[in-house]
Amino acid sequence: MNFLNVEELQRLFLFLLRRIFQSVFVLFGLSILIFLLSRVLPGDPARMALGARAPQETIQRLRDEMHLDEPLLQQYQIWFTNALGGDLGDSLRTRRPVVDDIVEFLPASMELVLLAGVISAIGGITLGTLSARHKDSWIDNLVRVVSYMGVVTPAFVVAIIFLTFFTTAEFGLDLFPPIGRLSSGFEPPPRVTGLYTVDALLAGQFDTFVNALHHLILPSLALALGSLSQEARITRSTMSDNLTRDYIAAERALGIPEKTVTGKFLLKPSLIPTVSIFGLDFAANLSNAFLVEVIFNWPGISRYATTAMLYKDLNAIAAVILILGVTFIVVNILVDLVVGILDPRIRLRGARSD
């Protein structure tokens, strides 16, 4: 309520404008980098795409089509001009525009990463708060040990463990479907966002929603565990530090009930570092999802990207990295916004230096 006066809105708008302006340069730099990297990799992409027994003239035709024999600068110019027009070229492997591939695979990953983000934020902040409130008790010790294990265990190990124990009755419980986004017999809902859960709800297909969510839970939980643990640790340490501050003692001393002190006056300043870490983790999860996507046979962008790299699928590699770059930038802008909302010191200092 105090945040949204005209002056602050104006400041917010300027901040966004500046950040978007800056990110244009970042993306431009990124595009040069990925372009160069993908071109200097050893091996002939045309040969790899067409196979060892393809005749030389077929390969040469593809090389010409892809301008692979032109000087690098010119290749980049062509790629860049097309990219500005929304054409990121064709994939050598799927033989269709890369943009179409991304539109198909990105939402699956986004769905995974978004749910993982929600799980890790809620779980991490809850566990961290619990731990800080009961510092040095058995709750705290348990949270600390478990979150430490969560940080050091790679997501794919968690994924395998989940797959082993929660999908078959053989070793554990038959609680979740092992692979895919939907069970056989379910049609994907009419496409609006590409997120099956959201689309199913939009179409009013409640059964499909439940089924999609059921498939989503295990992989996103596996993906979330690392960042959840990280956030629990950060929240715990910030909060237990803030608990010893004078302002908390003062608020208590002035008769504000414990629930309000902890739930409001302690929580807000303690969330600031957690939000920053959350942003980084969220964006990183999009690319780290690869092994989780492989294990759960999830048709996501991470799996697509890795295959593209193995096949030296130039345009696909460039496009995916660009998408990841954009995601990082967008998430970071959002994080800065949220941190600015949470912390007036940053907001006001930023304004002063303008």
Add this chain to the structure above:
Amino acid sequence: MVARETPLLDIRDLSVHFRVYGGVLRVLDRINFHVLQGERVGLVGETGCGKTTTMKTILQVLPTPPAEIPQGEIRFQGQDVMTMSQRELVNMRGQGISMIFQDPTAALNPVFTVGQQLTAVIRHASPENRNLNNSQLRERALEALRQVALADPERLLDSYPIQLSGGMRQRVCIGMALSTRPGLLIADEPGTALDVTIQDQVLRLLQDLVEQQGNSFILITHTLGIVRQMTDRVYVMYAGNMVEVAPTQRLFTNPLHPYTQGLMDAVPRLTGGGISEGIPGRIPDYMNPPSGCRFSGRCPHAMPVCSREKPPVFQIEGPEDESHEVACFLYDEPHKVSNYKAELQPV
């Protein structure tokens, strides 16, 4: 000590320890302390002697752990603070006792506006206040800011602490502590974090407000001049012990404990011999405090008994039946007192 009425606040035999890495800090050592209804009490002693810890213990806002209370009793309006339920504590804090913290910058939450903090305090000050709507709360908050002579309170309510000067923050803290209309106000070294002229203004304001509202008042300070102006009775604290208590005028004219005498001598005076030497030495280590009197290591009159035994409290007769207590072996027998005083107090 002869208590003539039930004190508003009564602390008996209170010890507070801090369990830290490497041992236990025995910070408060069996202190006694009370405040009568309407009384203005001073608490003096050098930095680190446990004044703030005592106050935070009264309000039960010490972080536990590391703090623990191995023994003692705190009663507010006859009720045992340490067995109070969370609800009773919340009721006592704010409306019963409220506190102005030492460092206004640290005592204000940096990520909430003055208005958000102030209205939260007012809303929870009493059951009736919980029914106030937002504009009534805002009105009460504005009133609290005007009371402490802050200009442009409307704008202040929407400001964050970093947008205010040190003096303004201190006033906000005072306004906040008074906004609950407390029965007992604790002021912990008000203005110490400010420069001298502002400190003076703040203290004068505080003095006026306490006189106006007539609440009981505890003033913690290491500045003796302020105590003399603003209090009826003074406790002197040294390294977690209460070493002397007396009516303010009497303490200033007739300080008994060697530490109190040292404190008085340490005050620079415009007339006389310039800057004094102060008291040599430092506060002892709380992890291994001396087994006898905690001041014995620095005391110019230390006797063998001082380092062996903890001195009991001696009642010293004064005129008009005023209670003057001192914890020092020099006052063990009446003749020693007279000898000592004759020797030490050339007028």
